Amino acid sequence: MSFDNAFKKEAIYINGSWSAADNGATVEVINPATDEIIGTIPHCGRAETARAISSAHTAFKSWKKTTAEERSKLMGRLADEIVANLDELALLLTAEMGKPLAEAKGEIMGGAKYIRFFAEEAKRVYGDIIPSPWGDRRILVTKEPVGVVGAITPWNFPNSMIARKLGAALASGCTMVIKPSEFTPYSALAYGILAEKAGLPAGVINVLTGEAKDIGEEMCENPQVAKITFTGSTRVGKILAGNAGKAMKKISMELGGNAPFIVFDDADLDKAVEGAIASKFRNSGQTCVCANRLYIQAGVYDAFAEKLAKAVTEQLKPGNGLDDGVTQGPLINEAAVKKVHEHLEDAKSKGGKVIVGGTEVDGPGTFFQPTVVTGAHAEMRVAREETFGPLAVLFKFETEAEAIERANDTEYGLACYFYTNDLGRSFRVMEALEYGLVGVNEGVITTEVAPFGGVKDSGMGNEGSKYGLDDYLNIKYACFGGLGA
Numbered sequence: 001m002s003f004d005n006a007f008k009k010e011a012i013y014i015n016g017s018w019s020a021a022d023n024g025a026t027v028e029v030i031n032p033a034t035d036e037i038i039g040t041i042p043h044c045g046r047a048e049t050a051r052a053i054s055s056a057h058t059a060f061k062s063w064k065k066t067t068a069e070e071r072s073k074l075m076g077r078l079a080d081e082i083v084a085n086l087d088e089l090a091l092l093l094t095a096e097m098g099k100p101l102a103e104a105k106g107e108i109m110g111g112a113k114y115i116r117f118f119a120e121e122a123k124r125v126y127g128d129i130i131p132s133p134w135g136d137r138r139i140l141v142t143k144e145p146v147g148v149v150g151a152i153t154p155w156n157f158p159n160s161m162i163a164r165k166l167g168a169a170l171a172s173g174c175t176m177v178i179k180p181s182e183f184t185p186y187s188a189l190a191y192g193i194l195a196e197k198a199g200l201p202a203g204v205i206n207v208l209t210g211e212a213k214d215i216g217e218e219m220c221e222n223p224q225v226a227k228i229t230f231t232g233s234t235r236v237g238k239i240l241a242g243n244a245g246k247a248m249k250k251i252s253m254e255l256g257g258n259a260p261f262i263v264f265d266d267a268d269l270d271k272a273v274e275g276a277i278a279s280k281f282r283n284s285g286q287t288c289v290c291a292n293r294l295y296i297q298a299g300v301y302d303a304f305a306e307k308l309a310k311a312v313t314e315q316l317k318p319g320n321g322l323d324d325g326v327t328q329g330p331l332i333n334e335a336a337v338k339k340v341h342e343h344l345e346d347a348k349s350k351g352g353k354v355i356v357g358g359t360e361v362d363g364p365g366t367f368f369q370p371t372v373v374t375g376a377h378a379e380m381r382v383a384r385e386e387t388f389g390p391l392a393v394l395f396k397f398e399t400e401a402e403a404i405e406r407a408n409d410t411e412y413g414l415a416c417y418f419y420t421n422d423l424g425r426s427f428r429v430m431e432a433l434e435y436g437l438v439g440v441n442e443g444v445i446t447t448e449v450a451p452f453g454g455v456k457d458s459g460m461g462n463e464g465s466k467y468g469l470d471d472y473l474n475i476k477y478a479c480f481g482g483l484g485a
Helices: 046-063 068-084 088-098 102-126 161-170 184-196 212-221 233-245 269-285 298-315 334-349 400-408 423-434 467-470
Strands: 012-014 018-019 026-031 038-042 128-130 136-145 148-151 175-179 205-207 225-231 248-256 258-264 292-296 351-358 372-377 391-397 417-421 437-438 473-480
Touching: 012 046, 012 184, 026 088, 038 184, 038 248, 046 148, 046 175, 046 205, 046 212, 068 088, 068 102, 068 148, 068 161, 068 184, 068 372, 088 102, 088 184, 102 473, 148 161, 148 212, 161 175, 161 184, 161 225, 161 269, 161 467, 175 212, 212 225, 212 233, 225 233, 233 248, 233 423, 258 269, 258 400, 269 292, 269 298, 269 417, 292 298, 292 400, 292 467, 298 351, 298 372, 334 351, 334 391, 400 423, 423 437
Parallel strands: 148 175, 148 225, 175 205, 225 248, 258 292, 258 417, 292 391, 372 391, 417 437
Antiparallel strands: 012 018, 012 205, 026 038, 128 136, 136 473, 351 372
16 A cells, blocks of 8 residues: 655655666565555666766765855755654654654654754864964864765664764765665655755755665765765674775764663662663664663662563553554564564573563564563573564673673673662763763663764764764865965
């Protein structure tokens, strides 16, 4: 059944024009809540990608020369258009991705905040004059846009993941070619319509859909692309980083996570449960920063497990994101359901006890019941692998040192969370955890004004905040000589 929406475009957007794939090939887009086909998108390859890059390269020559004030005004209009069309954009996002409508609206408003924040930051790309060691010379440092940016974005936040890349790129004077996930392409293609409404010049924003391998390789190998920004799996991120490195392109990689969520015995348990619900089950557990390993100190383990199970039962309701009262949408596809099921069965086979959930949901769609498992230990797959679904597993620990050691025992380092009412412990643990993002007594910490980025195998670079802008700028040093009397 086709899904009608004013922002649903079944064409790619290059240089201000809409078109099909060169060979006319298309791919179906499925609503994961109903298993229904909601439309098709062009299945493009390297040729279309090369044209999009050429378009962005041409547009860059003039876009980089616009004043910061002019770019800021145009970006402000883009943010205004996002807000003005919130309802339609949210319906589109829920139809293709599945998350509850309220969450979809929250994501889109968050995307508008990223665009608006960077619109203001465009006017704050400051340089320096450095005191010279030579009396007849002056040292000037300026910042310049890197050039054309190739952006590859994921399906779990199909609007805001684009916004926080696009906002920084436009503010710095860069142009962009966007390749969204084939599972959620319409929220990305909607940026073409929004760009037209806002009056952005043709070629500044280009969006194409199709074969991920071909598009990614063209972005990495095309000399007109100066930077690759990617959000997705560590495996793919390493491939892209390696390919981009052959041409010494600038890269930003926001990759996988394995977030620990630590509850100490001096924590406010009600607040910790509230944070666990928000962190673990937001977007049905399909976020790169969601709690993956819940470490609970022995003295409060049973009490926390009981409170969490009660909250899951009373607060979380799976279903179609367009239905009233639904808080948990579907997983993105059958492969995602299979992974959650495999992690759960592995945990059960190794002594884990299911105290809530544990089953798939009957009917159409790729749903899985929010699930809580106690008795987790290091030999289970969930201790090492990112589940990316609504499965909360509770590990028991005895001491602060043990919690830190186990939390850091992973190749990932994106987000972590811990709960304590001890001020000294707050600083000790925060400093000891090897992660780019730390939530202390908070389960949701993402905001446009703070940097977002990981360490170790979770990537490199930052998005959001003034630090996110730096990843789209090159530093230039100029020495002016011959200034003596």
